[in-house]
Amino acid sequence: MKKNTLHNFLLFTTLSLASACSSTENLATQQAQVSEWPRGVTYEIFVQSFCDSDGDSIGDIKGMTARLDYLQDLGVGAVWLMPISPSPSYHKYDVVDYYGVHPDYGTKEDFQEFVRQAHQRDIKVVIDLVLNHSGVDHPWFQSAKSDPNSPYRDYYVWAHKDDPETQTEGKILAGDSDNVNRWHEVKGNDYRYYGYFYGGMPDLNFDNPKLREEVFTIGRHWLTEMGVDGFRLDAARHIFPDDRPEDNHQWWVDFKTEMQKVKPDVYLVGEVWADAETVGPYTKGLHALFNFDMGYAITNAVQQERADSLVIKHKNIRDYYRSINPDFIDATFLTNHDQNRIMSELNGDINKARMAAALLFTLPGAPYIYYGEEIGMKGKKPDELIREPFIWEEASKDGCRTKWVQAKHSTEQAVVPAAAQAADENSLLNHYKTLIRFRNNSKALTYGEVEPLQLQNPAIAAFTRRHEEEDVLVLHNLSGTAVNMPLPENLKTYTTTAFQSNEASFRKGAVQLPAYSTLILRK
Structure with missing residues (x-):
């Protein structure tokens, strides 16, 4: 595609998806959100795979800008971009210029326009900041x-x-x-x-005051000159060697202090791939941390069709974090760019994928979606094959689809394109949109704590969420078998149906939960 056709291409593809979307009630209603970022929903993007605007087979910033309306329709409050700085690798975690934008992706001006356009849609922008190491070519x-x-x-x-x-x-x-x-x-x-990760990524020496000040300058640059709202901090556990965890904890306190001097509402979310006990102390210096434990727990529960202690475990983790920092933000997710995709973990079972999403958006936390998760993209390691191109439309119409890698898992034979799903009210994409819209308009689901319930059926995940005047009872049937049961006496004050999927219903004090269904009741 020639550069001079870019405008027409972007206009056509944006309008074609908007037209498909307009046929469903889910997209016709503008959200009146009660949730506020950073406790809203965030969407993780690998720019290289998202949308190619100039026909060079590689996703870029202008292509991503053209898809902001799609993200707004989805209901997300922020995007997290995997690294965008110059790097010799496809993944770009071996940075060679901390102040630049990779030329394959575009220019600094392209990025600043992306941020401006995102902010016009009330979408915040968080970028990956790789501080544990530089690239060997830096x-x-x-x-x-x-x-x-x-x-x-x-x-x-x-x-x-x-x-x-x-x-x-x-x-x-x-x-x-x-x-x-x-x-x-x-x-x-x-x-x-x-080099903790490998020889191509030499660790930076944070015992050096000059290096520390350089890193502060890098952060200030992206917050002030480039306009980002915060950072996803890669390998936050490994700033100092493994035997110096207290120094790691203190470093992030110092970094946050410096960033808040130039942007008081800066948002920092850290990757500490570890159990809750290891993660906890990092909540002092980082506003949010990814909850790997819960990602695994949700996946296991859906795979096995057993709720068991899922909700109890989630509550225990949150109570522990709150004991350290009452204001922490629990960044929840199913899988990310380093893990097999959730749809592949569930063996392509769309009913289970719907259930995993329902758990993610109704349990406490600020949920993250990995790009393509909402349309059921698949992927198994090696890493390139869990980062395959997003499928926007049929191949003959999809001028946006990237081609930097040959897709093995997320092919058109395996994944229905986003445009087709937008036009299907029963699609996985519209299931995501419905759940996100409901969560965005629910104070209880956005801010409320969780109270686990035991209903004598291991397939049922049951809990209440409360915040201010809103009090909801959430019931998920994780199994392929319908469950019909009366509500216990202490739950009979929940009488109004607020949300239902798969024809779940409530009548005369009893709930009917078809296979893989969700029912939310209000008092």
Whole structure:
């Protein structure tokens, strides 16, 4: 596609999806939200796979800008962009310029326009900030490795090849890395550098005051000059080595303090891939943390069709975090760009995918959606195949679809395109939209705490959510078998149906929960 056809392409594709969307009630109503970001819904985007505006097969910022109306229709309050800075890799987590935008994606001006357009739609913009390491090709590291007297030498962590520390293997801590060889050689040099993830990503040395100030400057640049609203902080657990967790905790307190000086309402969400006990102390310095435990728990519950202790576990985690920081934000999700996609984890079962979404949007937390999750995209590792191109329309019409990788899992044979789903009121996409709209208009689901209930049926996830005047009872049937039962005496004050799926209903004090259905009652 030629550059001079860009305007017509964007206009056509935007209007075609809008036309399809207008046929469903779910999209015809403008939301009057009671939820406010950052406690709303956020959408994770891998720019490379989202929308290609210029026909070079790679997703870009202008393409993403053209799809902001789709995101607004979906009901999200923010987007989180995986790294957009210059990098030699497709994933761009090995940054070589912390102040730039990758030329494949566009220009700084393109990005500033994207932010402006997003803000016009009340959509916040969070970018991935990769501070644990730089790329091996970063000018800092190239200078540091070639000259022991370089001013950037101490931006990285070095040890002599004979140091016993370089002879030991690291421990695998969690799902963020299976690398155990942390010390890496420089050809013709007696010194080795530390790289937690691998040799192409040398760790930065946060014991160096100059490096720390440089990082503060980077953050200020994106908040002030580029207009972003916050950062997703990659590998937040690994700023300092594994045996210095307290230093990690303090660093994020310091970083937040500095960022708040230029943007008081800055939002910081951290990746600490670990159990709740390890994650907890990070809530002092980071506004939000991803709840990996709950992502796994929801997936397991839906796979096994058993609620068991799902809600109890969620409440216990939240109570623990609140004991450390009462204002923390629980960033909940199903799967992300480092994990097999939820639809593949559920073996392509759309009923179970609907149930996973229903749990995500009705349990406490600020939910994150991984791009394409809402249309049932599939994917299994290696990583490129869990980051496949978004399917907007049929191939013959889809001028937006990227082609940087050959899709293996999310093909047209396996996934119904977004435009077709928008026109189908029973689609997974419209299921997501309905759930998000209901949550956005419910104070109880946005802000309320959770009270687990036991209804003597392991297939039923039951709980109440309360906030101010709103009090709701949530019932999910995780199984493929219908459940009909009277409500216990203590729940009979919940009499008004607020939400239902799969023809779930409430009559004469009893609930009818067909297979894989949800029913929400209000008092």
